[in-house]
Amino acid sequence: MPEPVLVSVAAAAAGRVVVGLYDLIKTKFAGDPAASAVLAAAEGTAQDSPQVRALAEVLEAEQAADPAFGERLRAEWERAADGQRAESGGVTNRISGSVGGNVLQARDIEGDITF
Template structure:
């Protein structure tokens, strides 16, 4: 079973939620038709799908064979995953991934919201 972080990376790449991460993986897989097929099969798949798990396993193999790729993969993931912190009385909002529809980020709302 792949490391949990690799499953998260695979899910983000499958959903193209982090473009830099997806592009890094796609470039690494470019010379490997089997790995490219795994990436294509995972595109748009759910995080808990067999396709994403297979992509995570392929990423694990690639990083084991190429330490520099593994480091770049994790650096890109760290850059993409930003932890937010709000001080007392503050608000922290974050929207990521593909959003279909309206999004409201707010702290205190008095009255309704209409789109």
């Protein structure tokens, strides 16, 4: 089972949320048709999809085989995350698990909220 950060990286790449991350992975997979197929299959799927999980597993294997790639992958992930942290002016929204009711994710709220 891949570590949670790799699942998050895979989900971001699948959604092309972080372009630099996606490009790094696509370039790494360019010479590997099987890995490229896993990336293509994951594109546009949900974070908890089997395709994203499969991409995370391939990323885990790739970083084990090529530690320099693993370092670049994590550095790109951290760089992207730094720009999204609330303390730097960004907003990061995350919902995990099933949600059966209303959800509100916000940074600065002025005034009332009604559901």
